[in-house]
Amino acid sequence: MIDRDDLRSRATQIRQRVRSVRVDVKRHSRSPQWEWVQDQLVEPLNDLRREVSEELIRRTSEKQALVPIDRDPVPPEFDAAVREYYEQLGSGR
Helix, strand or coil: CCCHHHHHHHHHHHHHHHHHHHHHHHHHHHCEEEEHHHHHHHEEEEEEEHHHHHHHHHHHHHHHHHHHHHHHHHHHHHHHHHHHHHHHHCCCC
C-alpha cells in the first residue's frame, strides 16, 4: 500500500524487528526489554506513521490546495520575524 520505497523498507524493518522480539519472548518465556522496544519499535513506528500520514495528505490535497504544501524554507534573515509572528498569532495577540 506504500508507494515510496524508503517508507516501505522502513516498515519492513520494523515488522522484522517485531517478529524477532515476539519469537524471542515466546522461546525464552521472558518479557521484552521495554526500553529497547520503545527505542527500536515504538518511536520508528510513530515516525513512519507520521510520514505516511503526511504523504497521504500531500496526495489528497495536492489537487485541492490553493497554496502548495511543500513550501520553500524561511530564509535565515527572516527566521526570527516569522517565529515571532507565529508566536503572537498562537497566543491570540
